[in-house]
Amino acid sequence: MWADGDHRRVPGDKEPQQHSRPGHRGARTMLPLLLLLLPAARGTVVTVGPEPALTKDPQLEGVTTASTFVLDQPRCVFQNYSDAVIWLVVTNDKDAFYNNATPGTPETAFQNFPDKVSAYMTLNVTLPSYPCPRPAGDITVLRVGSETSCAKDMSRPTCNGPLPGPGPYWVKFLALNDSGPVAETSWSMPIMLRTAQPASNISTGSGYRDGMIAITTILSILFAILLAALLAMLVFCGSESCGSSTFSKAESVSVRRYNTHHVYDQPCARL
Numbered sequence: 701m702w703a704d705g706d707h708r709r710v711p712g713d714k715e716p717q718q719h720s721r722p723g724h725r726g727a728r729t730m731l732p733l734l735l736l737l738l739p740a741a742r743g744t745v746v747t748v749g750p751e752p753a754l755t756k757d758p759q760l761e762g763v764t765t766a767s768t769f770v771l772d773q774p775r776c777v778f779q780n781y782s783d784a785v786i787w788l789v790v791t792n793d794k795d796a797f798y799n800n801a802t803p804g805t806p807e808t809a810f811q812n813f814p815d816k817v818s819a820y821m822t823l824n825v826t827l828p829s830y831p832c833p834r835p836a837g838d839i840t841v842l843r844v845g846s847e848t849s850c851a852k853d854m855s856r857p858t859c860n861g862p863l864p865g866p867g868p869y870w871v872k873f874l875a876l877n878d879s880g881p882v883a884e885t886s887w888s889m890p891i892m893l894r895t896a897q898p899a900s901n902i903s904t905g906s907g908y909r910d911g912m913i914a915i916t917t918i919l920s921i922l923f924a925i926l927l928a929a930l931l932a933m934l935v936f937c938g939s940e941s942c943g944s945s946t947f948s949k950a951e952s953v954s955v956r957r958y959n960t961h962h963v964y965d966q967p968c969a970r971l
């Protein structure tokens with residue numbers, strides 16, 4: 701509390717200069733160190749293969765659910781790192797994950813995600829589990845979030861537990877050997893899960909849909925009856941001398957008669 705207060709008071713007048721000097725000196729000594737460390741740390745990890753992606757082939761039901769999603773396995777991606785263990789990193793903040801994270805520790809534990817840590821590491825397999833090329837009929841997908849039994853078990857930090865919310869999540873595969881990270885894929889596209897709808901919305905939704913189906917059915921039945929009646933009438937009137945045909949004859953006759961009468965009348969009127 702006090703240290704915080706002191707810091708806030710610092711930018712007031714003369715003090716900031718005194719304070720900024722040691723900070724500056726610190727940064728100057730830190731910068732070369734960082735520049736030395738960063739390439740070294742990055743240089744050892746090779747980026748390989750395509751980034752992980754939601755499975756599109758084969759087309760599956762429920763590629764994403766409210767707490768799981770299905771990824772393609774990294775087949776033929778880590779072939780050059782046969783001694784490594786391949787881990788899946790799941791995060792809600794891909795810029796906050798560093799490859800030197802150690803799996804199986806509280807810092808990368810599923811149970812601490814997302815409240816205490818922004819990433820967890822799970823689904824560790826050795827390369828023989830991802831044979832390349834894939835044998836015909838092999839399952840080549842991974843369901844992330846499928847293990848419910850260990851979700852609250854702190855003794856199993858690498859649990860592939862159900863995802864805690866709709867996301868977005870980013871994932872990548874990271875290969876570690878005994879000396880540390882050796883290869884990785886790029887991060888996936890952001891993955892959003894399905895949001896569970898409140899029960900009321902689902903029931904109104906399906907009720908509306910049921911109503912629409914019923915109305916459509918009734919309308920089509922009515923239409924069919926109407927069509928049948930029309931057809932029956934046409935057939936009846938075509939075969940038999942229907943009332944309307946004689947009627948129309950009589951009408952035309954009478955009209956003709958009237959017309960003739962009228963035609964005769966008019967010249968009379970004009971004359």
Ligand SMILES: *[C@@H]1O[C@H](CO)[C@@H](O)[C@H](O)[C@H]1NC(C)=O
Nearest residue numbers: 748749776777778779780781
């Ligand atoms: C494995 O390494 C060889 C030689 O460095 C390279 O040509 C090849 O593309 C690599 N294979 C994979 C899958 O990374």
Ligand SMILES: *[C@@H]1O[C@H](CO)[C@@H](O)[C@H](O)[C@H]1NC(C)=O
Nearest residue numbers: 785803804823824825826858
């Ligand atoms: C995955 O990691 C856990 C914990 O570190 C370990 O018990 C398990 O044997 C590993 N499985 C594989 C296939 O490496």
Ligand SMILES: *[C@@H]1O[C@H](CO)[C@@H](O)[C@H](O)[C@H]1NC(C)=O
Nearest residue numbers: 781783877878879880881882
């Ligand atoms: C880990 O992999 C790197 C790069 O492939 C290799 O140089 C190193 O010897 C490996 N370490 C172990 C302990 O296998």
Ligand SMILES: *[C@@H]1O[C@H](CO)[C@@H](O)[C@H](O)[C@H]1NC(C)=O
Nearest residue numbers: 895896897898900901902904
């Ligand atoms: C549920 O329905 C209400 C009212 O129609 C709507 O405001 C709300 O956004 C819906 N919730 C979801 C999750 O669709």
